[in-house]
Amino acid sequence: MKKNTLPLPLLGGITVDQFLKEYWHKKPLLIRQAVPGFQPLIPKAELFAMAARDDVESRLISFINQHWEMKAGPQEKLPLKEKKDWTLLVQGVNLHDDQADTLLRQFRFIPDSRLDDLMISFATDGGGVGPHFDSYDVFLLQAHGQRKWRIGAQKDLTLIEGMPLKILRNFKAEQEFILEPGDMLYLPPKYAHDGIAIGECMTYSIGFRAPSFQELGESFLHFMSDSIDLPGRYADPDLTASSRPAEISNDMLEQVGAEIAKIQFTDDDVLIFLGEHLTEPKPSVFFNGPEKPLTPKRFEQTARKNGIKLSRKSQMLYKGKHIFINGESFAVGKEDKICLNKLANDRQLDGSDLAAVSADAMEAFCLWYEDGWLEIR
Structure with missing residues (x-):
């Protein structure tokens, strides 16, 4: 029997083939106890220390007086853990921790050319990053505490102007879930969602690469510049006088x-x-x-x-x-x-x-x- 036709506990007992056919890029999937008894791989203190390093990408998100604020790392000082409504995002944790790397590799039923990284979100009570959408697929694995997710397949992706984050202006939730440790939610690209911490919590995000064709096109032209070979130089031995000297000639x-x-x-x-x-x-x-x-x-x-x-x-x-x-x-x-x-x-x-x-x-x-x-x- 082929591996992709076997039930996969990480996907709630459905096969990889079924997941790719029915859910990937198409609709959300809530998986209760995708990783039964899951415990955080990295203690809070270690995660905070990682966020203070200059070789680790991190962001501190706060919601103050109805306004979102974001501070890029290194995070030398974090708010008091007792303070509400703040979130620490630590990107690429798999690059710095073997256990995080092992967890990320469990998702290699998606090709490595698409698999990106494992991000850890630590949030105090009420913390989140606001209603938004991602341009890529994502698995959201609850590691510690509880998080309430509200999601919706809305077409209106208008953003609030003047914010440091891409916050949806007219978010409308269609479904709501509370995730416990070990629960996981899959969301396809551009599916609106808003996650709010219930008490202190940690969520692990397994994200995927989806480069824009503009980015690929620009990078390809830069790549090809090293291999272009056009010998010779512009010349016009048959040039004739022009009464319009500023005009580029045919x-x-x-x-x-x-x-x-x-x-x-x-x-x-x-x-x-x-x-x-x-x-x-x-x-x-x-x-x-x-x-x-x-x-x-x-x-x-x-x-x-x-x-x-x-x-x-x-x-x-x-x-x-x-x-x-x-x-x-x-x-x-x-x-x-x-x-x-x-x-x-x-x-x-x-x-x-x-x-x-x-x-x-x-x-x-x-x-x-x-x-x-x-x-x-």
Whole structure:
């Protein structure tokens, strides 16, 4: 039986195929006890300390005198926990904690090219970020305390002007739920929702990437600028005198237009761009290699014995002969492709998996190890 046709407790006992067909991008799904007995993976004090770091993206949201305020991190000082109506959002917690990374990876029934990060929201009583919508799919897993969710499939997505947050002007709830620890709510893109803490609570948000075509188009043109090859220089040996010196001539337009029309791109160009773009680390991501790295020979011996694993910060994808990791790409032969595809899918390799890799692949693994992209298991 195929894995995607088996009931998945995380989805409330429905199969992945059923979820994708009936709910993904289509309608909400409330899952009671998606993770039975779930407890917060990170204590409050540790989460607050994480928010104070400059390599962690965080936001402090407050609702004061009927007005929303937002402060970007690092969060050196937080409001008193006894004070109501404030929320701390800590983005990319999976990049900094193994347990958070393991939880995020449970959602890999959605491809890595779409899976983004795990955000933790800590809120005091009444805290929230206002009625809003996201442009991407999201799973909202309750970790601690209770949160009341009001949701609606409204078409009116008009926002209140002058706010630091995207707050819906005319929010109309159609359904209301109270989530307990272990409960989870899935929402498709642009589904209006408003979550309000009942007492102190923590919610884990598993979000997905949905880049705009404008963003992709601009990034692709920048990517292609390195490969454009248009030799020669504009010239007009047959230039004639003009009585309108400020007018751009048709000859110039035609000549330049003809040269620009020579710029073409292939499916391979799009693939390499997309692989590098999707694996490019976010600006706040920094890799740390080992303080005392093994020599290449010792690394190979140890890797073949113990195996290797990707750093939780590493993003790795593949397609055909192309491998993409952390914004870089390269083509591989058939033997190495099997091993590298397995590393991308499983995010780790046993020592036995490395038996047949080429010297080039082992050299790449050693460089990735030195850069902090992968680790010895």
